[in-house]
Amino acid sequence: MKTLTKTIFKNYFSASSKYDELLTSKMSIKDNWKVLSQNLLHIGTENLAIKQTELNWLLSENGVTYNVYNDPNGLNRPWDLNVVPYLIHQNEWTNVEKGIQQRAELLNLILKDLYGKRELLKNGILPPEVIYAHSGFLRACDQIKYKNAKQLSIYAADLARGPDGRMWVVNDRTQAPSGMGYALENRFSTSKVIPELFTNINVTQPTNFFNDFNQLLINSAATNAESPMVVILTPGPHNETYFEHSYLSSFLGYPLVKGNDLVVRHGKVWLKSLKGLKQVDVILRRIDDTFMDPLELREDSYLGVAGLLEAVRLQNVSIINPIGSGVLENPALNPFMKNICKYFLNEELILPQIASWWCGQEKERKHVLADLPSFVLKRIDRSNREHIYFCEFLDKAALEQLKKEILEFPFRFIAQEKIAFSTAPNFIKNQLEPRKILCRTFAIAKDDSYSVMPGGLVRVAPEREELFVSNQRGGTSKDFWIVTDTPQPNLQNYSWNKSNSSPSTVINDVPSHTAENLFWSGRYIGRALVTARYLRMVLNQMTNAQYNDRKSESESLKILFQSITKITSTFPGFIGENEAEALQNPLKEIKDIILDEHKIGSFAQSMQSFSNSYYALRNLWSRDMWRVFDGIQKHIKTLKNKEDYTVYTLTNFFDKIITRLIAFMALTEESIMVRQGLLLYFIGLQLEISAMNIEKFRAVLIVNYDEELEYEILESLLNSHESLNIYRYSYNSYLSIENVINLIILDKEYSRSLTYQMHRLKKDIDKLPSTHQNNELTVCQENMNLVISKLESFTISDMLSIHSESNMRDKLDQLLSDLSDLLHVTSMSISDTYFNHSQPQKQLVNRKISN
């Protein structure tokens, strides 16, 4: 292929490493890669660059993120997927698959033995210090019996191609391996953006694998086997792979929960839901071993569930993978794997491993210390996050220090041979560049063996010469293809559960924290919307005022500025001490109310609180929602970065934001089911909007102004209420306070009137699960009844009556003030009745030990 020299392959040949996936030693393209190379050439450099941009865009639009700890760019770094996939032919993969199955089975047997009879230690196959020195060996898990055929349910292996051309096992991951969801999303994205890449290539899809995974979760249930309750336990939104937790939750259809959503009572695990407690049968956990139970394991953990281990012992819950399986993430097992394999299976290891010397053995230690710089040193557990010493790069002092540490606790260290793994083509700056890669694949216990994912997740070294490949340090990923000679079925969009036919969710089962987050996101978005509309109205009035200088204009503006402070409760603001100063330069105060997230009651604060509540609900989002949400965030960011503010820029900002907020609300309503908890969102939304409207009415309708001023104020109010057109339509007359009150407070059919909203709120609250045995009313219902009867007991003339001394509509003010209090009490009672109110978790004796 002579054309290659002018293409993306231009520099690939000269740059390629000793061992490359694409090229043979004679610098020709390997057979397996030929069709893909042709497809790449066919697509062309320019198009590939476009596709890469589209891929980045799609992933970011879909909200595929990876959180990097201590990243100055903050949470939610976009996931990076290279347009060029990595591939292996089925002929080679069949053997890798067997090797993974063998290794999974071996690790399973080791796990059973270490927490059971410990024959490996007693028969001298494995030195006990390999286990005793590993922080993952949890004595509290000793002798626990499991009903599952396989103790190790999920296994992930990191593979890389060694100098001998074979795939080697580099790492074992057995606690809560990550990457499955990212691998799946990579496949979806690649298929969607560049289907032409698959031309004439048969790629095996992971559909069956995910069905096996789902089946495993269901079959693991020791309790309620007919229709088990499966949950996914996440450490929460700040975890690096939170995206994946919520992704799997929606893909598999199981609720995503945090530790404090669960509670252990009577030796069983329960999910706190709207209706009360619901028993949990299977927990797919994404929390590390020691954090799972603060009672028996790490005492300072706030991520786990106190008493969980006892529920496991009583076989009342299944945890996937079982607590304690972290002991297998131990490179010091490597030197003994060959013998362990003989001992348990009487077989040879199928997959090679990196040659390793455990320093706990005298001979090996001496061998290592004699030539330390030629090794890569690791600790046998990951107590120090992924701490690896590449000794060749260490200076003398560092080598001495390391030597000292090894001699002090030799059994904590493992030395590994330095290996140059293979490189694969990566599309960078319109060129293909060879980069080191690491493949992670997954195995799921199935019957008496393991089901292996065809492919997995490929990660690419961030720099050309980089030895180390890890997501935690950033870097790129690739779609991982297993190609065959026969056509393959298509990829399924969801994992369908064949055996479970009972409907899974009713409103009663909504986890309390989901309900709570929905409630608060409703409140915050309501608050953001009312604030945005009101501020936009005031900004518009300011624009009008620039062009005429009627006295009433400036007076009405002052009233409006002050009403902003009252409605948003951003005191002192335009009221009190700095009143004159604020009124002098109103734009500054308005800007703060928009952008200062430290200002309680500000728009920025509402948006931030909204984001927090909403982010915790990610598994319920549709992709369109993410897109709109992201758009809102970007507009806020853009405005923040602007140096100058004019009335115009702020108005413009709100025009965009309001449209998006409304789009977001509409999407929320159509994509989340009422029985998934949307009801709580509606209640929160109605409560907040009504409460803010009441403040609005109190701020502008109470004082009796002269006619001209009143006209302007009423016009502004209707404007901010988006009710001016409706008013014109309904009354076809001059603005009068009587008609305005009739429309926006008393009208029974107009959806923006207070009366209407209160009835709607009552209806929704009536739908919440009853907490009483008989049909007694809940406190929330009683409160709502009070609201309605209060509202109905007032006539329009009561509301209009003006107190002779104060010149105020004092009865209206009293009514609104009472309603405001009642709504507050209602909100509190909803929270008391339905949300999770466990008191803070503490240690009985604070031992301040964190190990």
Added chain:
Amino acid sequence: MIFDLWHKTKYIYENGASFCHNLTTIKPKTFPGQTLLDYTLEISPTPTDITERTDFFGNAVTRFSIQQHHKELIVIAKSKVERDYASQIDHETFLKAKDISIEDTKLVLKGTASELIDVRQFLMPSPLISSNSETIKSYAAMSFKPGRSFYDATYELMQRIYTDFDFVPGFTNIATPLKEVMLAKKGVCQDFAQIAIACIRSMGLPAKYVSGYIETLPPEGKEKLIGTDASHAWFSVYLPNYGWVDFDPTNNQIPKNQHIVVAHGRDYYDVPPLKGVIYSMGKNTMEVSVDLRPSKDYLAQMQSQSQQ
């Protein structure tokens, strides 16, 4: 000798607790030389569920949870324990084991007999005894000289700790690093036991932590007050071909009939008498009282015997 043992722990929660899960390790062990004749555990309020199991180290651990709101938690363990040091030791093998050198001990520990596999974990760092400091090593080395018998070296270490360290309650807590204890040479029985264990492990030899009780005697001529005893802790070392031998550095003695053994662990972390997770706001306070005295029935019988 038969003892009546009474151990009461009381927690008072300032604002009450809605829920709690607890673990206790306070039930005395039974082994040759110590027999638990009677044991009751009284918990108030009555736990919703309660289970007992044997942990990794062979200790009896009771887990209980209280699921109603409560203002205070009271745990009272009452035991009747028979102690007979004479039947605990086999004089002849003990005499031989006392002579085994440090070097021979290390050699034996390379074995993989089931018992040795268990012993070998006590050579390793543990949650509270996790790093070797030079100070500890050099302090230990003064007693653990080459060629010396493991027993003799340990005995001397115990004596030195007794002499060099001051018993000062309140100076340390469980989280105080050993280095600080070593530097100040002050602490309580738990600290002394852990210092000794750290010293012995720094020499590549096995030592474990023992929690229990010791009978205290009133000043001569005075009646012993009720509830004035305390939990106690000491350490134990493994002598090849013999087994574990206890040492009490706080009292400079080999524990005999005045020591009641409750639990063994790598250090205090493995065997706290009571720990738990509570859901509560505000502060909580704890009171502990222990009473250990010869059983009245037993005394009465002895007295009736001697009158004949």
